[in-house]
Amino acid sequence: AQKITQTQPGMFVQEKEAVTLDCTYDTSDPSYGLFWYKQPSSGEMIFLIYQGSYDQQNATEGRYSLNFQKARKSANLVISASQLGDSAMYFCAGNNFNKFYFGSGTKLNVKP
Amino acid sequence: DTGVSQDPRHKITKRGQNVTFRCDPISEHNRLYWYRQTLGQGPEFLTYFQNEAQLEKSRLLSDRFSAERPKGSFSTLEIQRTEQGDSAMYLCASSSTTSPGELFFGEGSRLTVL
Numbered sequence: 114a115q116k117i118t119q120t121q122p123g124m125f126v127q128e129k130e131a132v133t134l135d136c137t138y139d140t141s142d143p144s145y146g147l148f149w150y151k152q153p154s155s156g157e158m159i160f161l162i163y164q165g166s167y168d169q170q171n172a173t174e175g176r177y178s179l180n181f182q183k184a185r186k187s188a189n190l191v192i193s194a195s196q197l198g199d200s201a202m203y204f205c206a207g208n209n210f211n212k213f214y215f216g217s218g219t220k221l222n223v224k225p
Numbered sequence: 226d227t228g229v230s231q232d233p234r235h236k237i238t239k240r241g242q243n244v245t246f247r248c249d250p251i252s253e254h255n256r257l258y259w260y261r262q263t264l265g266q267g268p269e270f271l272t273y274f275q276n277e278a279q280l281e282k283s284r285l286l287s288d289r290f291s292a293e294r295p296k297g298s299f300s301t302l303e304i305q306r307t308e309q310g311d312s313a314m315y316l317c318a319s320s321s322t323t324s325p326g327e328l329f330f331g332e333g334s335r336l337t338v339l
Contacts, residue, residue, distance in 0.1 A: 117267075148327075156314065158268070158330035204267050211256065212281065213318075213328060215267030 115140040115207045119216035126195045127224050133180070134190040134219045136205030145209050147188040149179065152202040152218070161203075164188055195223045227251060229331035231317050237337045238307055245303045246334040250319030257300050258328065259292055260316040261285070268316055274300060307338045 116139040126132035138147060149161040164172045164179045172179045180189040188207075192199055200223045205216040230249045238244050250257050255276050260268035271290070272282045276297040286292075289307075294300040304311055314335050318328040 119267075150328075150330075155332070156335075157332045158316065158318070158328075160327050160329070163327060206267075211273065211275075212270055213258070213268075214270065215260075217265075217267050 115142070115145065115209045115212075115214045117205050117207050117214050117216035119205055119219050121219045122217075123220045123222070125222050125224060126192075128197060129194055131191060131193045132195055132221065134192070134203050134205075134221065136188045136190065136216060138186050138188060138205075138207050140186075140207065140209060142209050145207055147179070147181070148206045148208070148213070149177070149188075149190045150204045150206060150215075151199075152204060154201070158204070162190065192221075197223050197225060199223050229317055229319050229329050231315075231331035231334045233334060234332065235335045235337075237339065239339050240309060241306055243303065243305045244307055244336060245301055246315050246317075246336075247299060247301050248317030248331060249299045250317070251321075251329055252298075254319035254321045254329070255297065256320045256322065257294055258318040258320075259300070259302050260318065262314040262316055262333070263312075271302075304336070307336075309338045312336055312338045 118137045145166045147164045151159045162174045162177045164181045176193045178191045202218045204218045232247045258273040259271040262268045274294040289305045292302045314333045316333045318330045
């Protein structure tokens with residue numbers, strides 16, 4: 114099984130600044146994927162970004178980038194130029210053999 | 226709307242009653258997942274299907290829980306003899322084998338057991 118740890122229950126960031134949300138994972142499997150999802154107050158889970166364990170470069174999707182450090186088993190999400198609409202819960206997840214495991218989440222508040 | 230849909234969105238029931246939730250995945254997706262999410266926590270894996278085959282069930286899924294996907298399309302999750310601890314958001318997600326890493330979630334079915 115895989116374990117996902119998010120140690121920041123809540124974060125604040127000023128609008129237009131960058132913020133890093135931490136995620137560490139623990140798995141013994143050589144092949145895995147790491148993901149970030151956003152869950153606004155409406156409740157729907159929205160896929161943001163994916164990093165494969167064999168990918169050489171860090172994944173980027175628009176304002177989202179994943180700082181993947183394999184040796185440290187970390188997959189931090191960086192959101193650049195924060196917007197008020199980024200206020201939400203953010204979940205890090207990993208998959209092994211078609212099962213997805215989620216962390217406990219980080220609540221991000223973007224201040225105007 | 227071609228996303229994942231779940232029904233009902235909200236269900237309030239009395240302890241001991243049975244409830245059933247339905248999930249319609251994205252039509253071309255052959256993998257379907259059920260998750261449970263309680264307040265302030267991340268989603269917990271319950272079970273998943275590839276086509277009509279239920280490939281894995283979590284130990285969280287007691288004998289009171291049963292899930293089906295009879296024709297490899299929609300799925301149902303039934304909870305028998307509900308308990309107050311079953312109160313949670315039940316999330317359904319689907320994915321395709323061509324893009325297995327990306328889960329598409331429905332909006333969830335919120336269960337409240339009184």
